[in-house]
Amino acid sequence: MLSVSKINFERYFEPVFEPVSFELKAGQLLLVTGSNGCGKTTLIRVLADILYPTSGEFLRRTDSMGYVGHYLGIKDDLSVIENLRFMRDFLGTSRRSCKDVIRQVGLGRVSEQLARTLSAGQRKRCALARLLLSNTKLWLLDEPYSNLDQEGVNLVDDMLIAHLETGGACVLATHGNHRPNWAGTQDCRLISGAAA
C-alpha cells in the first residue's frame, strides 16, 4: 500500500527528521511518535504528496488516500451536512450516505448548523465524517485524538479498527500516550534532524 525508502525533507537546508524507511501493507497501522517539533506533521504531509521529499523515494504509494490534518478543511459558512455533501459530490468515491456518517460520528443533532458554530471537538468529528465518506484505502491522520473527549477517542479507535479490519491501512501521528489496540501496529519514532 505504501512503501518508502530513506525519505527526508529539508527546510532551511536542515533535515527536519532522520531519514525514514518503512513498508505498510493492508491491515497495518504505522504509529508515528516523537516529541514536539520532530517533524511528524511534515512526514505526514510528505506521505500525502503535499510536500515533495528532498531525498529518498516512494517505492509504492496508493492513489486512494484520506487525510485529516491540523487544518481540517471545513468551510465555516456551510453547515455540517452541506460540507459533507460537497465532499461527497466532489470526491465521487463515496459508498455511504452523508446522514449515515454524520450519525456515526455523533453530529446528528447539529447537522444543519453552520460549521462556525461548532466546537473544536465537533469540527474534528466533522472531519472524521468526511474521512469515512471518502472511502479511501490509506488514512493519514495527524493528531486525530486532539480536542476530542473520551467518547471521541473511542470513536476514532472504533473507526480505525473497522478500517484496518476491512483491509485498509493507516499512518497515525501522535504525541500522546494513547495508542489504538491493534495487533498489526508498527512503530516509527521520529528523530529530529537537528538533534543528530
Add this chain to the structure above:
Amino acid sequence: MSHTPFIWAAYSIGTVVLLWCALAPLIHKKAVIRDIRKLSQIEERNRDSHS
C-alpha cells in the same frame, strides 16, 4: 546645446550601477564568511564543554 554632458552622465550612471552590481555580492560574501566562522566557533566551544 552641447551633447557631451549627457554622454558623460549616461556613462557614469552605467559605471556606477555596474560597479555596485559587481561589488554587492563581494560585500555580502564577507558577511557570510564571518557568519560561518562564528558558527564553527560556537560548535567548537560546544564540543569542548561536552568532552
Add this chain to the structure above:
Amino acid sequence: MTPEQQSGSMASAFFALLRRDLLLAFRRRTEMLFPIVFLLVVVSLFPLGIGPSPALLARIAPGVIWIAALLATVISLDGLFRSDFEDGTLEQFVLSGHPLTLISLAKILAHWLVAGLPLVLMSPLLAVWMNLPIESLGVMVLTLALGTPILSLIGSIGVGLTISLKRGGQLLSLLVFPLYVPILIIATAAVMAASDGLPYTAFLGLLVAGLITSVTLAPFAAAAALKISLS
C-alpha cells in the same frame, strides 16, 4: 476505474466545486459588492480630479474604465484561494486525486462569475458617466466581457504564488499589473477605434485569442503555484 468513469467524476467534481464557491459567495454577499462599489468610486473620482469637460472625459473614458476594472479585479483576487488555503481545504483537494488544474479552473470561473461579471454589467453606467459615445458602448461591454476573464485567469497565477504570504495583496499588484499590459492596450484600442468609427473586430479577435490561450495555460501555472505555496 475506466477512463470514462474518471472523466465523469471529474466533471461532477468541477461542478460541485463551482456550486460550492457560488454558495459561499452568496452567504457572504455583502463582500461581493465591495469590488463593484470600488469600481464606481474610482471612476467617479476622475471627473472630480480633471474637470467635467465632456469631450475630455469621452477621450479618456476607455482607459479610465479599464484601469478601474483592473484595480477592482486585483483587490477581489486575494479572496480567490485565500480561505481554501488557510482552512486546509486546499490540502484536501490535493489528496482528492483530481488534478489541481481542474480545481483551479473551477475556482477561477466561480471568481469571475462573482467578481468579474458584475463589473461587465456595471460598465454601461460608467460609460454614461464618462460620456462615452453611445456607438462604442457595445464594444466597451464586449471588451470587458472578453477581457475580465483573462484578468482573473492571469491573476490566479499571482494569487497562487503569494497566497502563503500573510500580506500578499500588495505584492500581488506588482506581480500581475505588468502581465495585464497587453490586455489593457488591446481593449482600450478597440474602444477608441469604435469611438472614431474605425474597424475594431481585429482587436476583439486578439482578445478572443488571448482568452483561449489563457484558459489553456493559466490554470496549469496556477496549480503549480499553489503546489509550491503549500510546501
Add this chain to the structure above:
Amino acid sequence: MNTNATTMNKDKPRKNWLVMFIHKMGSPPWFYGFSGKLIPWLWAIFAALTIWGLYLGLVKAPADYQQGESFRIMYLHVPSAWMSMLIYTSMAIMGFIALVWRIRIMEILAMSSAPVGAAFTIIALASGSLWGRPTWGTYWVWDARLTSELVLLFLYLGVIGLYNAIDEPRKAARAACLLALVGAVNLPIIHYSVKWWNTLHQGSSISVTGGSNIDPSMLWPLLIMAFAVKFYYGANLLTRARVKLLEQDKRKGWVKKIIKERES
C-alpha cells in the same frame, strides 16, 4: 523504528547527457571550485573587450551627421537593453530546468540572474532618457523601447520581490522561477503590444538605434560592447551564485573545509 529492508530498484531510467551534466554541476563543491577558476578569466575578457569597444566607439568613430555626439550613448544603451531581455530569457530557462528537475544550482543561478538583469534594465532606462533630452527635448518619452524596458523592470522587481518575500529559500526560489517563466511567456506579447501601441498613438519617428543602415565604424564598437557585457553577466552571475551557495550550505562540511583552507 521498523526498517523493512526494501530492495531499491537499481536500474533507474537513464537520463540524457544534459541532465547528467547539470547534475554534476549541481554538486556544490565542484561548482564552487570550477566557477572560482572561471571568474577571473571572464572579468579579464570583459575588461579587454570594453576598453577596445569604448575606444572605437567614443574616440575613433566620427559624430553622427543627424544626431551629433549624443548617438555615442547607443554603445551603452543598446547592449544594456539587449542584455536585459537576454538575461530575463536565460533566467526563465534556468527557472524552467530548476522547476522540472528540481536542481538547486539552477534555482540559485536563476535567482542570481534577476538583480543583474534589473541593473541592465535600469541602465537602459537611464541612458535612454539621457539620450532623449538632447534629441527630443524631454527626459521621458513613451517610446516603444523605453516603455517595454519599464515593464520589464517591473517584471524583474516582481521576481526579486517575490523571492525576498518568502522565507524558506527553496520555496522562494521555486515560486520566483515560476513567476519568471510566466513573465517570459508574456514578454514577447508585452513587447509587441507596446510596439504596436506606440505606432497606434503616433510615437516618435527616431529611436536610439537610428536607421537600419548604420556605418560600419559605428556598428563594430556596438557589437564589441554587446559581446563584452555577456562576460560581465557571466562573471557577476557566478560570483553571486557562489556567495548564495556558501550561505545556504553554511552548516555543511565542504563549506567549513573551504573556510579553514582560506585561513591557513
